[in-house]
Amino acid sequence: MAEPTGTARLAVLIDADNAGAKHLERLLAEIAKYGTAGVRRAYGDWTSTQLGSWKATLLEHSVQPIQQFSYTTGKNATDSALIIDAMDLLHSGNLDGFCLVSSDSDFTRLAARIREQGLTVYGFGERKTPKPFVAACDTFIYVENLETPTAPPKESASSSLKNDKALTKLLTEAVEAAGGDDGWAQLGTVGSNLSRLASDFDSRTWGYSKLTDLMKAHPDYQVESRSAGEGKSPNAYVRRKQTGRR
CATH class of the missing domain: 3.40.50.1010 (5'-nuclease)
Incomplete structure:
Protein backbone atom coordinates (compact mmCIF):
# COMPACT_ATOMS: atom_id res chain seq x y z
CA MET A 1 0.00 0.00 0.00
CA GLU A 147 -14.61 -4.51 9.28
CA THR A 148 -13.89 -5.28 12.93
CA PRO A 149 -10.99 -7.75 12.86
CA THR A 150 -11.48 -11.25 14.15
CA ALA A 151 -8.92 -13.23 16.17
CA PRO A 152 -5.52 -13.55 14.49
CA PRO A 153 -5.13 -16.62 12.26
CA LYS A 154 -3.91 -19.77 13.96
CA GLU A 155 -0.45 -21.12 13.26
CA SER A 156 -1.99 -23.76 11.00
CA ALA A 157 -2.97 -20.92 8.68
CA SER A 158 0.67 -20.69 7.57
CA SER A 159 0.11 -23.62 5.22
CA SER A 160 -2.69 -21.72 3.48
CA LEU A 161 -0.29 -18.81 2.93
CA LYS A 162 2.23 -21.15 1.33
CA ASN A 163 -0.45 -22.65 -0.91
CA ASP A 164 -1.73 -19.28 -2.12
CA LYS A 165 -0.10 -19.11 -5.57
CA ALA A 166 -1.00 -15.47 -6.21
CA LEU A 167 0.45 -14.39 -2.85
CA THR A 168 3.57 -16.49 -3.37
CA LYS A 169 4.23 -14.85 -6.73
CA LEU A 170 3.77 -11.34 -5.31
CA LEU A 171 6.03 -11.93 -2.30
CA THR A 172 8.72 -13.56 -4.41
CA GLU A 173 8.87 -10.65 -6.85
CA ALA A 174 8.69 -7.98 -4.13
CA VAL A 175 11.42 -9.51 -1.93
CA GLU A 176 13.76 -10.34 -4.82
CA ALA A 177 13.49 -6.82 -6.20
CA ALA A 178 14.40 -5.31 -2.81
CA GLY A 179 16.96 -7.90 -1.71
CA GLY A 180 20.69 -7.41 -1.44
CA ASP A 181 23.41 -9.89 -2.34
CA ASP A 182 22.67 -11.80 0.86
CA GLY A 183 18.95 -12.02 0.05
CA TRP A 184 17.85 -9.77 2.90
CA ALA A 185 15.42 -6.97 2.02
CA GLN A 186 14.17 -4.06 4.11
CA LEU A 187 10.51 -4.73 4.84
CA GLY A 188 9.46 -1.14 4.10
CA THR A 189 10.86 -1.44 0.58
CA VAL A 190 9.15 -4.80 0.15
CA GLY A 191 5.85 -3.17 1.12
CA SER A 192 6.35 -0.43 -1.46
CA ASN A 193 7.11 -3.03 -4.11
CA LEU A 194 3.96 -4.95 -3.24
CA SER A 195 1.89 -1.80 -3.69
CA ARG A 196 3.35 -1.25 -7.13
CA LEU A 197 2.85 -4.87 -8.14
CA ALA A 198 -0.76 -5.04 -6.92
CA SER A 199 -2.77 -1.94 -6.00
CA ASP A 200 -5.09 -4.05 -3.84
CA PHE A 201 -2.38 -5.79 -1.80
CA ASP A 202 -3.36 -5.64 1.87
CA SER A 203 -2.12 -7.99 4.58
CA ARG A 204 -5.58 -7.76 6.17
CA THR A 205 -6.91 -9.80 3.25
CA TRP A 206 -5.13 -12.79 4.81
CA GLY A 207 -6.11 -11.87 8.36
CA TYR A 208 -2.95 -10.02 9.45
CA SER A 209 -3.05 -6.40 10.53
CA LYS A 210 0.53 -5.71 9.39
CA LEU A 211 2.83 -6.92 6.66
CA THR A 212 5.36 -7.85 9.35
CA ASP A 213 2.89 -10.29 10.91
CA LEU A 214 2.07 -11.87 7.56
CA MET A 215 5.73 -12.38 6.71
CA LYS A 216 6.46 -13.89 10.11
CA ALA A 217 3.57 -16.31 9.67
CA HIS A 218 4.62 -17.37 6.18
CA PRO A 219 6.64 -20.60 6.39
CA ASP A 220 8.93 -19.65 3.50
CA TYR A 221 10.24 -16.41 4.99
CA GLN A 222 12.21 -15.25 7.99
CA VAL A 223 12.09 -11.80 9.54
CA GLU A 224 14.64 -10.13 11.76
CA SER A 225 14.89 -6.74 13.44
CA ARG A 226 18.06 -4.68 13.03
CA SER A 227 19.19 -1.62 14.93
CA ALA A 228 19.01 1.62 12.97
CA GLY A 229 21.23 3.53 15.37
CA GLU A 230 20.93 5.11 18.78
CA GLY A 231 17.55 6.70 19.42
CA LYS A 232 16.00 5.27 16.25
CA SER A 233 13.40 2.56 15.85
CA PRO A 234 14.80 -0.74 14.56
CA ASN A 235 14.22 -1.75 10.95
CA ALA A 236 12.64 -5.04 9.93
CA TYR A 237 14.31 -7.15 7.25
CA VAL A 238 12.99 -10.22 5.47
CA ARG A 239 14.39 -12.93 3.23
CA ARG A 240 13.38 -16.28 1.86
CA LYS A 241 14.46 -19.11 4.15
CA GLN A 242 17.58 -20.87 3.07
CA THR A 243 17.07 -24.48 1.95
CA GLY A 244 20.35 -26.29 1.90
CA ARG A 245 23.95 -25.23 1.55
CA ARG A 246 25.04 -22.59 -0.88
Missing part, protein backbone atom coordinates in the same frame (compact mmCIF):
# COMPACT_ATOMS: atom_id res chain seq x y z
CA ALA A 2 1.12 3.56 -0.67
CA GLU A 3 2.99 5.37 2.03
CA PRO A 4 0.73 7.86 3.83
CA THR A 5 1.81 11.49 3.88
CA GLY A 6 -0.55 12.70 6.61
CA THR A 7 -0.71 16.19 5.10
CA ALA A 8 -2.06 15.31 1.64
CA ARG A 9 -5.25 17.15 0.68
CA LEU A 10 -7.84 14.61 -0.39
CA ALA A 11 -11.31 14.64 -1.91
CA VAL A 12 -13.61 11.79 -0.89
CA LEU A 13 -16.25 11.11 -3.54
CA ILE A 14 -18.79 8.43 -2.69
CA ASP A 15 -21.10 6.66 -5.11
CA ALA A 16 -23.87 6.12 -2.56
CA ASP A 17 -25.86 4.05 -5.05
CA ASN A 18 -23.01 1.55 -5.08
CA ALA A 19 -21.55 1.68 -1.57
CA GLY A 20 -22.79 0.79 1.90
CA ALA A 21 -23.27 3.32 4.69
CA LYS A 22 -22.16 0.86 7.37
CA HIS A 23 -18.51 1.20 6.33
CA LEU A 24 -18.35 5.01 6.37
CA GLU A 25 -16.85 5.56 9.82
CA ARG A 26 -14.09 3.00 9.34
CA LEU A 27 -13.55 4.17 5.79
CA LEU A 28 -12.90 7.75 6.91
CA ALA A 29 -10.56 6.48 9.63
CA GLU A 30 -8.62 4.59 6.96
CA ILE A 31 -8.48 7.65 4.71
CA ALA A 32 -7.05 9.68 7.61
CA LYS A 33 -3.90 7.55 7.33
CA TYR A 34 -3.25 9.04 3.90
CA GLY A 35 -4.18 12.66 4.41
CA THR A 36 -6.91 15.16 5.25
CA ALA A 37 -10.31 14.71 3.64
CA GLY A 38 -11.17 18.35 3.05
CA VAL A 39 -13.83 17.49 0.47
CA ARG A 40 -16.43 14.88 1.43
CA ARG A 41 -19.31 14.29 -0.95
CA ALA A 42 -21.79 11.47 -1.48
CA TYR A 43 -23.79 11.23 -4.70
CA GLY A 44 -27.21 9.71 -5.17
CA ASP A 45 -30.94 10.31 -5.44
CA TRP A 46 -31.65 11.30 -1.86
CA THR A 47 -35.39 11.31 -2.49
CA SER A 48 -35.17 7.54 -2.85
CA THR A 49 -35.91 5.31 0.15
CA GLN A 50 -33.03 3.06 -0.91
CA LEU A 51 -30.53 5.55 0.50
CA GLY A 52 -32.29 5.95 3.84
CA SER A 53 -29.47 4.29 5.80
CA TRP A 54 -27.03 6.92 4.55
CA LYS A 55 -28.78 10.06 5.75
CA ALA A 56 -27.99 10.06 9.48
CA THR A 57 -24.47 8.74 8.81
CA LEU A 58 -23.66 11.56 6.40
CA LEU A 59 -24.58 14.24 8.94
CA GLU A 60 -22.59 12.54 11.68
CA HIS A 61 -19.42 12.53 9.58
CA SER A 62 -19.85 15.86 7.80
CA VAL A 63 -20.31 14.36 4.34
CA GLN A 64 -22.20 16.58 1.90
CA PRO A 65 -25.02 14.79 0.06
CA ILE A 66 -25.16 15.75 -3.63
CA GLN A 67 -28.62 15.29 -5.10
CA GLN A 68 -28.85 13.66 -8.50
CA PHE A 69 -32.24 12.64 -9.84
CA SER A 70 -32.50 9.52 -11.99
CA TYR A 71 -33.76 11.09 -15.18
CA THR A 72 -33.92 7.93 -17.28
CA THR A 73 -34.37 4.30 -16.31
CA GLY A 74 -31.23 2.28 -16.94
CA LYS A 75 -28.91 5.31 -17.06
CA ASN A 76 -26.74 6.09 -14.03
CA ALA A 77 -26.91 9.85 -13.64
CA THR A 78 -25.13 9.58 -10.29
CA ASP A 79 -21.93 8.37 -11.97
CA SER A 80 -21.99 11.28 -14.40
CA ALA A 81 -22.47 13.84 -11.62
CA LEU A 82 -19.58 12.39 -9.62
CA ILE A 83 -17.27 12.35 -12.64
CA ILE A 84 -18.10 15.97 -13.58
CA ASP A 85 -17.40 17.16 -10.03
CA ALA A 86 -14.18 15.14 -9.91
CA MET A 87 -12.90 16.83 -13.06
CA ASP A 88 -13.78 20.27 -11.69
CA LEU A 89 -11.92 19.48 -8.48
CA LEU A 90 -8.99 18.04 -10.42
CA HIS A 91 -8.50 21.24 -12.40
CA SER A 92 -8.87 23.44 -9.31
CA GLY A 93 -5.29 22.55 -8.38
CA ASN A 94 -6.13 22.44 -4.67
CA LEU A 95 -5.82 18.69 -4.11
CA ASP A 96 -3.14 16.02 -3.82
CA GLY A 97 -5.38 13.02 -4.32
CA PHE A 98 -8.82 11.48 -4.60
CA CYS A 99 -10.63 8.73 -2.71
CA LEU A 100 -13.20 7.10 -4.99
CA VAL A 101 -15.70 4.97 -3.10
CA SER A 102 -17.53 2.56 -5.37
CA SER A 103 -17.48 -1.01 -6.65
CA ASP A 104 -18.43 0.19 -10.13
CA SER A 105 -16.09 -0.23 -13.10
CA ASP A 106 -17.55 2.95 -14.64
CA PHE A 107 -14.95 4.94 -12.68
CA THR A 108 -11.97 3.16 -14.25
CA ARG A 109 -11.26 5.91 -16.77
CA LEU A 110 -11.75 8.61 -14.14
CA ALA A 111 -9.14 7.01 -11.89
CA ALA A 112 -6.71 6.71 -14.80
CA ARG A 113 -7.29 10.33 -15.83
CA ILE A 114 -6.60 11.62 -12.31
CA ARG A 115 -3.37 9.64 -12.16
CA GLU A 116 -2.32 11.03 -15.53
CA GLN A 117 -2.53 14.45 -13.91
CA GLY A 118 -0.04 13.34 -11.26
CA LEU A 119 -2.46 12.96 -8.33
CA THR A 120 -2.87 9.86 -6.17
CA VAL A 121 -6.03 7.78 -6.40
CA TYR A 122 -7.25 5.62 -3.52
CA GLY A 123 -10.11 3.30 -4.38
CA PHE A 124 -12.51 1.73 -1.89
CA GLY A 125 -14.96 -1.00 -2.84
CA GLU A 126 -16.17 -4.52 -2.23
CA ARG A 127 -14.26 -7.61 -3.33
CA LYS A 128 -16.62 -7.89 -6.29
CA THR A 129 -15.10 -4.70 -7.75
CA PRO A 130 -13.98 -5.33 -11.37
CA LYS A 131 -10.20 -5.66 -11.75
CA PRO A 132 -9.83 -2.81 -14.27
CA PHE A 133 -11.01 -0.27 -11.68
CA VAL A 134 -8.82 -1.83 -9.00
CA ALA A 135 -5.77 -1.65 -11.27
CA ALA A 136 -6.51 1.95 -12.27
CA CYS A 137 -6.02 3.13 -8.66
CA ASP A 138 -2.68 3.65 -6.95
CA THR A 139 -4.05 1.85 -3.91
CA PHE A 140 -7.30 -0.08 -3.68
CA ILE A 141 -8.75 -1.12 -0.33
CA TYR A 142 -11.52 -3.66 0.01
CA VAL A 143 -14.11 -2.42 2.50
CA GLU A 144 -14.39 -5.93 3.93
CA ASN A 145 -10.87 -5.42 5.30
CA LEU A 146 -12.15 -2.43 7.28
Whole structure:
Protein backbone atom coordinates (compact mmCIF):
# COMPACT_ATOMS: atom_id res chain seq x y z
CA MET A 1 0.00 0.00 0.00
CA ALA A 2 1.12 3.56 -0.67
CA GLU A 3 2.99 5.37 2.03
CA PRO A 4 0.73 7.86 3.83
CA THR A 5 1.81 11.49 3.88
CA GLY A 6 -0.55 12.70 6.61
CA THR A 7 -0.71 16.19 5.10
CA ALA A 8 -2.06 15.31 1.64
CA ARG A 9 -5.25 17.15 0.68
CA LEU A 10 -7.84 14.61 -0.39
CA ALA A 11 -11.31 14.64 -1.91
CA VAL A 12 -13.61 11.79 -0.89
CA LEU A 13 -16.25 11.11 -3.54
CA ILE A 14 -18.79 8.43 -2.69
CA ASP A 15 -21.10 6.66 -5.11
CA ALA A 16 -23.87 6.12 -2.56
CA ASP A 17 -25.86 4.05 -5.05
CA ASN A 18 -23.01 1.55 -5.08
CA ALA A 19 -21.55 1.68 -1.57
CA GLY A 20 -22.79 0.79 1.90
CA ALA A 21 -23.27 3.32 4.69
CA LYS A 22 -22.16 0.86 7.37
CA HIS A 23 -18.51 1.20 6.33
CA LEU A 24 -18.35 5.01 6.37
CA GLU A 25 -16.85 5.56 9.82
CA ARG A 26 -14.09 3.00 9.34
CA LEU A 27 -13.55 4.17 5.79
CA LEU A 28 -12.90 7.75 6.91
CA ALA A 29 -10.56 6.48 9.63
CA GLU A 30 -8.62 4.59 6.96
CA ILE A 31 -8.48 7.65 4.71
CA ALA A 32 -7.05 9.68 7.61
CA LYS A 33 -3.90 7.55 7.33
CA TYR A 34 -3.25 9.04 3.90
CA GLY A 35 -4.18 12.66 4.41
CA THR A 36 -6.91 15.16 5.25
CA ALA A 37 -10.31 14.71 3.64
CA GLY A 38 -11.17 18.35 3.05
CA VAL A 39 -13.83 17.49 0.47
CA ARG A 40 -16.43 14.88 1.43
CA ARG A 41 -19.31 14.29 -0.95
CA ALA A 42 -21.79 11.47 -1.48
CA TYR A 43 -23.79 11.23 -4.70
CA GLY A 44 -27.21 9.71 -5.17
CA ASP A 45 -30.94 10.31 -5.44
CA TRP A 46 -31.65 11.30 -1.86
CA THR A 47 -35.39 11.31 -2.49
CA SER A 48 -35.17 7.54 -2.85
CA THR A 49 -35.91 5.31 0.15
CA GLN A 50 -33.03 3.06 -0.91
CA LEU A 51 -30.53 5.55 0.50
CA GLY A 52 -32.29 5.95 3.84
CA SER A 53 -29.47 4.29 5.80
CA TRP A 54 -27.03 6.92 4.55
CA LYS A 55 -28.78 10.06 5.75
CA ALA A 56 -27.99 10.06 9.48
CA THR A 57 -24.47 8.74 8.81
CA LEU A 58 -23.66 11.56 6.40
CA LEU A 59 -24.58 14.24 8.94
CA GLU A 60 -22.59 12.54 11.68
CA HIS A 61 -19.42 12.53 9.58
CA SER A 62 -19.85 15.86 7.80
CA VAL A 63 -20.31 14.36 4.34
CA GLN A 64 -22.20 16.58 1.90
CA PRO A 65 -25.02 14.79 0.06
CA ILE A 66 -25.16 15.75 -3.63
CA GLN A 67 -28.62 15.29 -5.10
CA GLN A 68 -28.85 13.66 -8.50
CA PHE A 69 -32.24 12.64 -9.84
CA SER A 70 -32.50 9.52 -11.99
CA TYR A 71 -33.76 11.09 -15.18
CA THR A 72 -33.92 7.93 -17.28
CA THR A 73 -34.37 4.30 -16.31
CA GLY A 74 -31.23 2.28 -16.94
CA LYS A 75 -28.91 5.31 -17.06
CA ASN A 76 -26.74 6.09 -14.03
CA ALA A 77 -26.91 9.85 -13.64
CA THR A 78 -25.13 9.58 -10.29
CA ASP A 79 -21.93 8.37 -11.97
CA SER A 80 -21.99 11.28 -14.40
CA ALA A 81 -22.47 13.84 -11.62
CA LEU A 82 -19.58 12.39 -9.62
CA ILE A 83 -17.27 12.35 -12.64
CA ILE A 84 -18.10 15.97 -13.58
CA ASP A 85 -17.40 17.16 -10.03
CA ALA A 86 -14.18 15.14 -9.91
CA MET A 87 -12.90 16.83 -13.06
CA ASP A 88 -13.78 20.27 -11.69
CA LEU A 89 -11.92 19.48 -8.48
CA LEU A 90 -8.99 18.04 -10.42
CA HIS A 91 -8.50 21.24 -12.40
CA SER A 92 -8.87 23.44 -9.31
CA GLY A 93 -5.29 22.55 -8.38
CA ASN A 94 -6.13 22.44 -4.67
CA LEU A 95 -5.82 18.69 -4.11
CA ASP A 96 -3.14 16.02 -3.82
CA GLY A 97 -5.38 13.02 -4.32
CA PHE A 98 -8.82 11.48 -4.60
CA CYS A 99 -10.63 8.73 -2.71
CA LEU A 100 -13.20 7.10 -4.99
CA VAL A 101 -15.70 4.97 -3.10
CA SER A 102 -17.53 2.56 -5.37
CA SER A 103 -17.48 -1.01 -6.65
CA ASP A 104 -18.43 0.19 -10.13
CA SER A 105 -16.09 -0.23 -13.10
CA ASP A 106 -17.55 2.95 -14.64
CA PHE A 107 -14.95 4.94 -12.68
CA THR A 108 -11.97 3.16 -14.25
CA ARG A 109 -11.26 5.91 -16.77
CA LEU A 110 -11.75 8.61 -14.14
CA ALA A 111 -9.14 7.01 -11.89
CA ALA A 112 -6.71 6.71 -14.80
CA ARG A 113 -7.29 10.33 -15.83
CA ILE A 114 -6.60 11.62 -12.31
CA ARG A 115 -3.37 9.64 -12.16
CA GLU A 116 -2.32 11.03 -15.53
CA GLN A 117 -2.53 14.45 -13.91
CA GLY A 118 -0.04 13.34 -11.26
CA LEU A 119 -2.46 12.96 -8.33
CA THR A 120 -2.87 9.86 -6.17
CA VAL A 121 -6.03 7.78 -6.40
CA TYR A 122 -7.25 5.62 -3.52
CA GLY A 123 -10.11 3.30 -4.38
CA PHE A 124 -12.51 1.73 -1.89
CA GLY A 125 -14.96 -1.00 -2.84
CA GLU A 126 -16.17 -4.52 -2.23
CA ARG A 127 -14.26 -7.61 -3.33
CA LYS A 128 -16.62 -7.89 -6.29
CA THR A 129 -15.10 -4.70 -7.75
CA PRO A 130 -13.98 -5.33 -11.37
CA LYS A 131 -10.20 -5.66 -11.75
CA PRO A 132 -9.83 -2.81 -14.27
CA PHE A 133 -11.01 -0.27 -11.68
CA VAL A 134 -8.82 -1.83 -9.00
CA ALA A 135 -5.77 -1.65 -11.27
CA ALA A 136 -6.51 1.95 -12.27
CA CYS A 137 -6.02 3.13 -8.66
CA ASP A 138 -2.68 3.65 -6.95
CA THR A 139 -4.05 1.85 -3.91
CA PHE A 140 -7.30 -0.08 -3.68
CA ILE A 141 -8.75 -1.12 -0.33
CA TYR A 142 -11.52 -3.66 0.01
CA VAL A 143 -14.11 -2.42 2.50
CA GLU A 144 -14.39 -5.93 3.93
CA ASN A 145 -10.87 -5.42 5.30
CA LEU A 146 -12.15 -2.43 7.28
CA GLU A 147 -14.61 -4.51 9.28
CA THR A 148 -13.89 -5.28 12.93
CA PRO A 149 -10.99 -7.75 12.86
CA THR A 150 -11.48 -11.25 14.15
CA ALA A 151 -8.92 -13.23 16.17
CA PRO A 152 -5.52 -13.55 14.49
CA PRO A 153 -5.13 -16.62 12.26
CA LYS A 154 -3.91 -19.77 13.96
CA GLU A 155 -0.45 -21.12 13.26
CA SER A 156 -1.99 -23.76 11.00
CA ALA A 157 -2.97 -20.92 8.68
CA SER A 158 0.67 -20.69 7.57
CA SER A 159 0.11 -23.62 5.22
CA SER A 160 -2.69 -21.72 3.48
CA LEU A 161 -0.29 -18.81 2.93
CA LYS A 162 2.23 -21.15 1.33
CA ASN A 163 -0.45 -22.65 -0.91
CA ASP A 164 -1.73 -19.28 -2.12
CA LYS A 165 -0.10 -19.11 -5.57
CA ALA A 166 -1.00 -15.47 -6.21
CA LEU A 167 0.45 -14.39 -2.85
CA THR A 168 3.57 -16.49 -3.37
CA LYS A 169 4.23 -14.85 -6.73
CA LEU A 170 3.77 -11.34 -5.31
CA LEU A 171 6.03 -11.93 -2.30
CA THR A 172 8.72 -13.56 -4.41
CA GLU A 173 8.87 -10.65 -6.85
CA ALA A 174 8.69 -7.98 -4.13
CA VAL A 175 11.42 -9.51 -1.93
CA GLU A 176 13.76 -10.34 -4.82
CA ALA A 177 13.49 -6.82 -6.20
CA ALA A 178 14.40 -5.31 -2.81
CA GLY A 179 16.96 -7.90 -1.71
CA GLY A 180 20.69 -7.41 -1.44
CA ASP A 181 23.41 -9.89 -2.34
CA ASP A 182 22.67 -11.80 0.86
CA GLY A 183 18.95 -12.02 0.05
CA TRP A 184 17.85 -9.77 2.90
CA ALA A 185 15.42 -6.97 2.02
CA GLN A 186 14.17 -4.06 4.11
CA LEU A 187 10.51 -4.73 4.84
CA GLY A 188 9.46 -1.14 4.10
CA THR A 189 10.86 -1.44 0.58
CA VAL A 190 9.15 -4.80 0.15
CA GLY A 191 5.85 -3.17 1.12
CA SER A 192 6.35 -0.43 -1.46
CA ASN A 193 7.11 -3.03 -4.11
CA LEU A 194 3.96 -4.95 -3.24
CA SER A 195 1.89 -1.80 -3.69
CA ARG A 196 3.35 -1.25 -7.13
CA LEU A 197 2.85 -4.87 -8.14
CA ALA A 198 -0.76 -5.04 -6.92
CA SER A 199 -2.77 -1.94 -6.00
CA ASP A 200 -5.09 -4.05 -3.84
CA PHE A 201 -2.38 -5.79 -1.80
CA ASP A 202 -3.36 -5.64 1.87
CA SER A 203 -2.12 -7.99 4.58
CA ARG A 204 -5.58 -7.76 6.17
CA THR A 205 -6.91 -9.80 3.25
CA TRP A 206 -5.13 -12.79 4.81
CA GLY A 207 -6.11 -11.87 8.36
CA TYR A 208 -2.95 -10.02 9.45
CA SER A 209 -3.05 -6.40 10.53
CA LYS A 210 0.53 -5.71 9.39
CA LEU A 211 2.83 -6.92 6.66
CA THR A 212 5.36 -7.85 9.35
CA ASP A 213 2.89 -10.29 10.91
CA LEU A 214 2.07 -11.87 7.56
CA MET A 215 5.73 -12.38 6.71
CA LYS A 216 6.46 -13.89 10.11
CA ALA A 217 3.57 -16.31 9.67
CA HIS A 218 4.62 -17.37 6.18
CA PRO A 219 6.64 -20.60 6.39
CA ASP A 220 8.93 -19.65 3.50
CA TYR A 221 10.24 -16.41 4.99
CA GLN A 222 12.21 -15.25 7.99
CA VAL A 223 12.09 -11.80 9.54
CA GLU A 224 14.64 -10.13 11.76
CA SER A 225 14.89 -6.74 13.44
CA ARG A 226 18.06 -4.68 13.03
CA SER A 227 19.19 -1.62 14.93
CA ALA A 228 19.01 1.62 12.97
CA GLY A 229 21.23 3.53 15.37
CA GLU A 230 20.93 5.11 18.78
CA GLY A 231 17.55 6.70 19.42
CA LYS A 232 16.00 5.27 16.25
CA SER A 233 13.40 2.56 15.85
CA PRO A 234 14.80 -0.74 14.56
CA ASN A 235 14.22 -1.75 10.95
CA ALA A 236 12.64 -5.04 9.93
CA TYR A 237 14.31 -7.15 7.25
CA VAL A 238 12.99 -10.22 5.47
CA ARG A 239 14.39 -12.93 3.23
CA ARG A 240 13.38 -16.28 1.86
CA LYS A 241 14.46 -19.11 4.15
CA GLN A 242 17.58 -20.87 3.07
CA THR A 243 17.07 -24.48 1.95
CA GLY A 244 20.35 -26.29 1.90
CA ARG A 245 23.95 -25.23 1.55
CA ARG A 246 25.04 -22.59 -0.88
